[in-house]
Amino acid sequence: MSIELKIKSKHLALEPAIIKKEEEKLKLRAKYHREKQEFGKANVLEYKINSLVSHRKTIVRDEARATYLARAYIAGKNYSDIEKNCKDYLPCYDRVSKMVNKYDMPNFSKEKILSWYTT
Secondary structure: OOHHHHHHHHHHHHHHHHHHHHHHHHHHHHHHHHHOOOHHHHHHHHHHHHHHHHHHHHHHHHHHHHHHHHHHHHHOOOHHHHOOOOOOOHHHHHHHHHHHHHHOOOOOOHHHHHHHHHO
């Protein structure tokens, strides 16, 4: 098991809470600017809030899932034991194979990951 992936997994677990806290701060600032009728500043802050929400719900979530799957693959667990009902593995497929290649098995082929997903 790669210690780097373990650390990455722990950081990714903490990141959504940090982002959410920053979102709350921006919401308060946007509310203040709306009350002062400074709608230009409020709109810029709303854009930043939406950007953070999108980052938290897509990029961070997908990266955490891919890291979890890469750790499971390296540990020798079956994909069907990790995600029982999920059949949509393609979004993570490329990322998982890159992580396995980088952190555990250099010169690793993507076909092995594909066969792991289908078992």
